[in-house]
Amino acid sequence: MNAPMHDQEQETLILDMLDRFLKVEVLPHVHHLEHDDIYPHEIVEKMKEMGLFGCMIDPEYGGLGLSTLTYAKIIERMSRVWMSISGIINSHVIMAMAVQRFGTDAQKEYFLPRFATGELRGGIGLTEPDCGTDLQAIRTVAKRDGDHYVVNGTKMWITNSQEGNIIALLVKTDTTAQPRHKGMSLLLAEKGPGFIVSKKLEKLGYKGIDTCALAFEDYKVPVDRLIGGVEGRGLQQVLGGLELGRINVAARGLGVAQAALDEALAYSQTRKTFGKPICEHQAIQLKLGEMATRTQASRLLTYAAAEAFDRGERVDMEAGMAKYFATEAAMENAHEAMRIFGGYGYSKEYNVERLYRDAPLLTIGEGTNELQRIIIAKQMIERNRV
Numbered sequence: 001m002n003a004p005m006h007d008q009e010q011e012t013l014i015l016d017m018l019d020r021f022l023k024v025e026v027l028p029h030v031h032h033l034e035h036d037d038i039y040p041h042e043i044v045e046k047m048k049e050m051g052l053f054g055c056m057i058d059p060e061y062g063g064l065g066l067s068t069l070t071y072a073k074i075i076e077r078m079s080r081v082w083m084s085i086s087g088i089i090n091s092h093v094i095m096a097m098a099v100q101r102f103g104t105d106a107q108k109e110y111f112l113p114r115f116a117t118g119e120l121r122g123g124i125g126l127t128e129p130d131c132g133t134d135l136q137a138i139r140t141v142a143k144r145d146g147d148h149y150v151v152n153g154t155k156m157w158i159t160n161s162q163e164g165n166i167i168a169l170l171v172k173t174d175t176t177a178q179p180r181h182k183g184m185s186l187l188l189a190e191k192g193p194g195f196i197v198s199k200k201l202e203k204l205g206y207k208g209i210d211t212c213a214l215a216f217e218d219y220k221v222p223v224d225r226l227i228g229g230v231e232g233r234g235l236q237q238v239l240g241g242l243e244l245g246r247i248n249v250a251a252r253g254l255g256v257a258q259a260a261l262d263e264a265l266a267y268s269q270t271r272k273t274f275g276k277p278i279c280e281h282q283a284i285q286l287k288l289g290e291m292a293t294r295t296q297a298s299r300l301l302t303y304a305a306a307e308a309f310d311r312g313e314r315v316d317m318e319a320g321m322a323k324y325f326a327t328e329a330a331m332e333n334a335h336e337a338m339r340i341f342g343g344y345g346y347s348k349e350y351n352v353e354r355l356y357r358d359a360p361l362l363t364i365g366e367g368t369n370e371l372q373r374i375i376i377a378k379q380m381i382e383r384n385r386v
């Protein structure tokens with residue numbers, strides 16, 4: 001993947017602007033939007049104005065052309081304030097990168113400028129009711145009929161599919177192909193007749209943002225919406241985006257881990273028991289020390305994977321390690337923050353219960369953490385054959 005060179009000056013400008021936005025436009029509204037599960041329309045409009053939907057799209061197509069490292073820092077900062085808003089651009093970026101990397105020239109010229117402004121925005125439609133990890137088992141079928149494909153099937157857990165207007169849809173264009181992935185293709189599916197959002201799913205956390213079940217009933221897609229113009233490359237195109245996807249989930253984990261540490265550090269200095277702030281009790285210090293170390297280790301793994309990706313290296317192991325470690329750090333830090341808050345950690349008035357509900361998703365999405373450890377081990381063996 002051709003990631004642009006890291007530009008420190010550009011990064012400083014963007015992150016300063018983002019910090020102001022998060023502090024003024026997002027932070028004061030998180031509690032209300034999250035607890036009432038309200039879609040953050042105004043925040044999304046500001047994200048469009050800032051160019052965040054085009055953060056990794058080449059400037060020649062109207063994007064900001066940021067490095068993966070800067071992108072990871074953006075996601076980290078967003079997730080430190082509210083993880084859900086990072087999800088609004090995460091899967092959109094993966095869809096955009098599939099077009100930037102594998103699309104035909106005509107697809108790049110048509111879609112990338114519209115993705116960059118957010119005029120067209122959405123995510124990726126891979127998972128089905130019966131399969132997520134084993135994507136080759138999908139059953140959504142696209143049958144060629146003249147200059148269209150006719151799509152029938154169902155998708156599950158598709159983020160940005162209610163509020164967005166397009167998704168990169170993984171389908172079978174040949175149900176008999178062996179190996180199965182040779183019959184899989186990726187279509188740019190804009191909303192239209194037969195593209196049905198069947199249900200917005202109720203979730204433990206990750207609220208505010210739409211994650212839905214979809215049905216496709218004789219839904220027609222013009223053949224020029226087949227990414228790359230050649231059938232049978234869909235799974236390869238999806239897997240090509242996974243390294244970036246895992247870096248961005250790692251960055252979310254880092255942001256949540258940091259947020260839990262921030263909350264715990266502040267609270268432990270104001271809450272007093274037995275005549276002193278609880279941060280002066282050794283049992284609390286042990287927790288804070290572990291939380292801080294986990295957060296910093298997550299940061300180093302995530303940034304290192306992003307930098308290696310920017311250098312064009314193969315990073316399945318590095319991205320897997322970052323994703324696995326940072327998301328487990330988010331889980332552990334959220335839990336520890338809750339304990340440090342005592343009874344108040346269990347209250348809906350404080351942020352830690354939200355972090356505790358948001359963190360588990362990160363261990364599931366973009367390849368479960370069970371799978372990450374298998375990927376890490378396999379790569380390690382391959383790189384160290386004796």
Ligand SMILES: Cc1cc2nc3c(=O)[nH]c(=O)nc-3n(C[C@H](O)[C@H](O)[C@H](O)COP(=O)(O)OP(=O)(O)OC[C@H]3O[C@@H](n4cnc5c(N)ncnc54)[C@H](O)[C@@H]3O)c2cc1C
Nearest residue numbers: 124125126127131132133134157158159211365366368370
């Ligand atoms: C809030 C939310 C948002 C999501 N957004 C999207 C989205 O936008 N687009 C999209 O396409 N999907 C999305 N997903 C789906 C997500 O990517 C899948 O849930 C995930 O890939 C796991 O698939 P599954 O749920 O089918 O679990 P399964 O694949 O059924 O796995 C079940 C368990 O078996 C384990 N397992 C499976 N295979 C193996 C193996 N070979 N070795 C060891 N263990 C294994 C898994 O680790 C897991 O513990 C979302 C999910 C959630 C919860």
